[in-house]
Amino acid sequence: QARKRFGQNFLHDAGIIGRIIRAINPQPGQRIVEIGPGMGALTQDLIAAAGQLDVVELDRDLIPILRTNLFRHLDTLRVHEADALKFDFSSLLHEPAEQLRVVGNLPYNISTPLIFHLLSYQSRIKDMHFMLQKEVVERMAAGPGDNNYGRLSIMTQYYCQVVPLFLVGPGAFNPPPKVDSAIVRLAPYTELPHPAQSLPALDLVVRTAFSQRRKTLRNTLKPLLEASHIESLGINPGDRPEHLSLQDYVRLSDLYFQLHPTPVTDTTDGSGAAE
Ligand code: SAM
Numbered sequence: 001q002a003r004k005r006f007g008q009n010f011l012h013d014a015g016i017i018g019r020i021i022r023a024i025n026p027q028p029g030q031r032i033v034e035i036g037p038g039m040g041a042l043t044q045d046l047i048a049a050a051g052q053l054d055v056v057e058l059d060r061d062l063i064p065i066l067r068t069n070l071f072r073h074l075d076t077l078r079v080h081e082a083d084a085l086k087f088d089f090s091s092l093l094h095e096p097a098e099q100l101r102v103v104g105n106l107p108y109n110i111s112t113p114l115i116f117h118l119l120s121y122q123s124r125i126k127d128m129h130f131m132l133q134k135e136v137v138e139r140m141a142a143g144p145g146d147n148n149y150g151r152l153s154i155m156t157q158y159y160c161q162v163v164p165l166f167l168v169g170p171g172a173f174n175p176p177p178k179v180d181s182a183i184v185r186l187a188p189y190t191e192l193p194h195p196a197q198s199l200p201a202l203d204l205v206v207r208t209a210f211s212q213r214r215k216t217l218r219n220t221l222k223p224l225l226e227a228s229h230i231e232s233l234g235i236n237p238g239d240r241p242e243h244l245s246l247q248d249y250v251r252l253s254d255l256y257f258q259l260h261p262t263p264v265t266d267t268t269d270g271s272g273a274a275e
Contacts, residue, residue: 007107
């Protein structure tokens with residue numbers, strides 16, 4: 001019986017499961033964590049290929065079912081009954097150079113805060129493959145000028161290369177969700193292409209800019225920066241927030257940080273992460 005509050009839609013389409021596993025391409029010895037394994041639709045193939053696996057599952061009633069379905073691998077499956085939003089992913093890594101691969105057919109209601117939580121471990125993560133609501137993948141991958149471009153695009157692209165892989169229709173799940181889904185690969189950069197002086201400042205500037213996306217930067221950024229400041233960077237204060245690149249936002253936030261070096265509250269934990 002699927003539980004709505006845990007966002008449970010179980011994959012049953014063997015063709016789609018095979019495609020996801022081929023995209024992930026798990027290799028022997030790799031340290032992989034699966035978030036929300038459910039009854040093990042992806043877990044089986046992941047552990048068979050990697051030879052070991054960590055899983056983080058919140059619904060304790062599913063864990064005995066998962067263990068039964070994975071009885072051949074019980075000695076190499078590590079089950080963490082926990083909320084992935086609060087889980088310390090660095091606890092899975094034992095050596096300094098070790099990196100984690102993350103996989104999840106996520107409950108869609110927690111996907112954005114969970115990804116922000118995972119991005120805080122960016123240097124310890126090799127890659128992440130997620131099943132997400134199609135629109136969320138579109139927002140992550142959007143660039144300047146796209147309708148879907150916003151906070152999620154900029155903060156994800158700050159850390160990761162975003163590679164949308166393929167669409168998955170509702171029929172692949174039981175019960176079928178009301179939305180279309182897509183598989184995305186997020187590959188954190190080893191070296192950030194546009195590092196910001198202060199991450200909280202970047203997040204503050206981006207959130208403020210997109211709080212009213214139809215208005216000009218001069219108006220939306222008024223609480224943080226004057227038009228003359230924006231202009232001093234060669235950015236037109238009459239422009240709309242959706243036309244600026246990630247690099248522009250990094251420059252605006254560095255300027256804001258230089259003018260207001262007092263610590264800003266860290267808002268990158270996913271609260272209100274939708275825009
Ligand atoms: N991976 C399975 C599959 O593909 O069939 C299940 C996918 S289902 C969409 C999402 C899974 O995440 C469920 O097993 C659910 O219980 C689990 N889950 C929900 N919220 C969670 C959380 N905060 N932390 C960890 N797991 C969670």
